[in-house]
Amino acid sequence: MKIAKEYKRGFTLTEVIVSIAIVSIVILAVSSTFLSIRRIEKQKIARENIVSEIRNIYNIFSSEPDDFHDLIQGIYPKNTFIEEENETIFFITYNSLFQPSETDYYTYTMKCKYSIEEDEQEEHLTLEYTLVIELPDKFQSYIKEEALTRTIKVWGQS
Amino acid sequence: MKKLKSNQGITLPFTVVVMFFVALLIAALVGYVSLSYQLSTRQIRLAEHKIILENKMYDYIKNIDDIGDLNSFPSEADFTPFKYYIQVFKNEGNLIILIIELKEQINYPNVVLKAELEFTLENGIISYQIKKWGFN
Numbered sequence: 436m437k438i439a440k441e442y443k444r445g446f447t448l449t450e451v452i453v454s455i456a457i458v459s460i461v462i463l464a465v466s467s468t469f470l471s472i473r474r475i476e477k478q479k480i481a482r483e484n485i486v487s488e489i490r491n492i493y494n495i496f497s498s499e500p501d502d503f504h505d506l507i508q509g510i511y512p513k514n515t516f517i518e519e520e521n522e523t524i525f526f527i528t529y530n531s532l533f534q535p536s537e538t539d540y541y542t543y544t545m546k547c548k549y550s551i552e553e554d555e556q557e558e559h560l561t562l563e564y565t566l567v568i569e570l571p572d573k574f575q576s577y578i579k580e581e582a583l584t585r586t587i588k589v590w591g592q593s
Numbered sequence: 594m595k596k597l598k599s600n601q602g603i604t605l606p607f608t609v610v611v612m613f614f615v616a617l618l619i620a621a622l623v624g625y626v627s628l629s630y631q632l633s634t635r636q637i638r639l640a641e642h643k644i645i646l647e648n649k650m651y652d653y654i655k656n657i658d659d660i661g662d663l664n665s666f667p668s669e670a671d672f673t674p675f676k677y678y679i680q681v682f683k684n685e686g687n688l689i690i691l692i693i694e695l696k697e698q699i700n701y702p703n704v705v706l707k708a709e710l711e712f713t714l715e716n717g718i719i720s721y722q723i724k725k726w727g728f729n
Binding site: 454457461464465468472475476479482483486487489490493497563578579581582584585586587588589590 | 608612615619622623626629630633634636637640641643644645647648649651652654655720721
């Protein structure tokens, strides 16, 4: 005797609900992974830029500590500065990826505190140039504090 | 006449295979990002340590003070850095200072900053010129 097989056509409600749940989980996993990746990539770029910026600024400072004021003005024309009693504070502006901001629109400001201490002993002047970099709050954990202060001493000035 | 009928809808094995490949894709993506992040972090840490070593080197040079003659440079003991080791050599009147970062982590390369400074003493004033400055 021939048994006729009957095939179900379409999906049952349970199948549809289960498949929607599975697809939702997959979409959620993919999108959250993608968002995390984007966030991590942005953090990575910002960290790279911070270290690179600090290195550049210290290279400028170390090469010509007495001309730092003019050099920094030439390289970051958008920066502003205030002169206080013992130090000059430069404000350099950056975007969210910590790239120097070329426009008036910026997100973060880094402070560079530049000071010169003079010590005159027996008619000889000794100069101590100090540059302290202060990062915006959001980026303070991106680099060790030890990397943010440099003092260069120059002897024999008269 | 025999009529061939195909299954309707998605079979369980097909779903399992698709899910497996999706999971594989996500795992590959996460693995790639994790690896790239680790490599980048390593590069950033190296650059950061180079800045720190340069700062330490300038600190060391700063400590060279009130020197009557070129033979009384501050010893390693006068400079007590945290996590760093200092070696000082003299070479034909020049001073070679090595600042070595001690290993913080296994498999992390030590960074050595080598500076060669030429000191001169004229009329009781000591001054220096940097002859060599680099990492190895």
